Amino acid sequence: MNTFVYQSTPTRVIFGAGKLASLSEEIQRLGARRALILTTPEQRELGDHVARLLGERSAGVYPHAVMHVPLETAQAAREEAILREADCCVAVGGGSTIGLGKAIAMDSGLPILAVPTTYAGSEMTPIYGLTENRLKKTGRDPRVLPKTVIYDPELTLTLPTGLSACSGLNAMAHAIEALYAQDANPVISLMAEESIRALAQSLPKVMDDPYNVEARAQALQGAWLAGICLGSVGMAIHHKLCHTLGGTFNLPHAQAHAIVLPHAAHYNRRAAAEPLRRAARALGGQQADDVGPLLYDLNRRLGIPLALADIGFPDHGPAEAASIACASPYYNPRPFEQDAIESLLTRALKGQAPG
Numbered sequence: 001m002n003t004f005v006y007q008s009t010p011t012r013v014i015f016g017a018g019k020l021a022s023l024s025e026e027i028q029r030l031g032a033r034r035a036l037i038l039t040t041p042e043q044r045e046l047g048d049h050v051a052r053l054l055g056e057r058s059a060g061v062y063p064h065a066v067m068h069v070p071l072e073t074a075q076a077a078r079e080e081a082i083l084r085e086a087d088c089c090v091a092v093g094g095g096s097t098i099g100l101g102k103a104i105a106m107d108s109g110l111p112i113l114a115v116p117t118t119y120a121g122s123e124m125t126p127i128y129g130l131t132e133n134r135l136k137k138t139g140r141d142p143r144v145l146p147k148t149v150i151y152d153p154e155l156t157l158t159l160p161t162g163l164s165a166c167s168g169l170n171a172m173a174h175a176i177e178a179l180y181a182q183d184a185n186p187v188i189s190l191m192a193e194e195s196i197r198a199l200a201q202s203l204p205k206v207m208d209d210p211y212n213v214e215a216r217a218q219a220l221q222g223a224w225l226a227g228i229c230l231g232s233v234g235m236a237i238h239h240k241l242c243h244t245l246g247g248t249f250n251l252p253h254a255q256a257h258a259i260v261l262p263h264a265a266h267y268n269r270r271a272a273a274e275p276l277r278r279a280a281r282a283l284g285g286q287q288a289d290d291v292g293p294l295l296y297d298l299n300r301r302l303g304i305p306l307a308l309a310d311i312g313f314p315d316h317g318p319a320e321a322a323s324i325a326c327a328s329p330y331y332n333p334r335p336f337e338q339d340a341i342e343s344l345l346t347r348a349l350k351g352q353a354p355g
């Protein structure tokens, strides 16, 4: 297992089992004194542990992060940060908790130290999301990019296997789309390929033994690289479809990503043939010229649900989602074609292999 300190421009990255212990030192390094600790209600205990670890540097735990950062939650958290005289936020958790940290940072400029416990990758991006009146708005703002990220694989041991697999595929989606991004570049593509390889090798081991720290470390390293991909280059059809499934149909984030990815990759198989061959190589399919079936098989091996119907997508969903996606498409190597997208989503709805 690699243990290292990595400093890119501009996020400082500390990686290694047990590295949560360096949090206090990292707060000091930022010139901060009192950290408001953010968690979800489910991870409050971990927040309390962090507070004990920080001692005087803790401004207390705010355990109210929820999915998609509702505006009221963000406002209440901002007020809490002022009330407790916090001069930085420590976000311990997945994309929802880090998203709450970003909402505070956007308004107040407070620096964020992120301690990710899933593979979603938000910690490496300047992208924020806020939900008002059931509408989620996203945008980019350099102020919301965490200053410091501590990746401690030990904190991922408790991530349930089902969520680990889906969250890992959520990360892999960032890397796959980075390979054919409009602004793809050689460095990010190297990171993307390595991310896919790391996730493909480690996730089956995590499923066999969720307490295998080596496998958890490899998965988290893949997620880190995937997060850099997401923050650095533009995403394409896969992310557009998943935003629609999350925003309009309220489907769970990581699961929707995992189910749609084989179908989105298949959709782009000819338009992005060379980038997707790199993805296939990283997945271990040396000769494959269609990465879709490889991803579908991986999902099956990992026990990920294969059908969007199983996570709440309705029968009328494919037509509606295809039309929403086509109304404001992202860049994609193959143009958005409404009929083809509807048929892609219909196969995903039913859990059929891409084709």
Ligand SMILES: NC(=O)c1ccc[n+]([C@@H]2O[C@H](COP(=O)([O-])OP(=O)(O)OC[C@H]3O[C@@H](n4cnc5c(N)ncnc54)[C@H](O)[C@@H]3O)[C@@H](O)[C@H]2O)c1
Residues within 6 Å of the ligand: 040, 041, 042, 043, 066, 067, 068, 069, 093, 094, 095, 096, 097, 099, 117, 118, 119, 120, 121, 122, 123, 125, 126, 127, 128, 129, 155, 156, 157, 158, 159, 160, 163, 167, 230, 253, 254
């Ligand atoms: N802005 C970005 O760049 C970006 C990137 C990726 C995801 N996101 C956003 O993040 C959200 C999804 O994040 P997510 O998939 O990480 O899920 P999440 O943060 O919603 O976490 C899901 C559940 O798992 C729990 N959990 C997390 N880590 C755990 C662990 N190690 N052990 C036990 N339980 C744990 C959480 O407390 C929560 O109950 C979405 O709203 C998505 O839009 C944003």
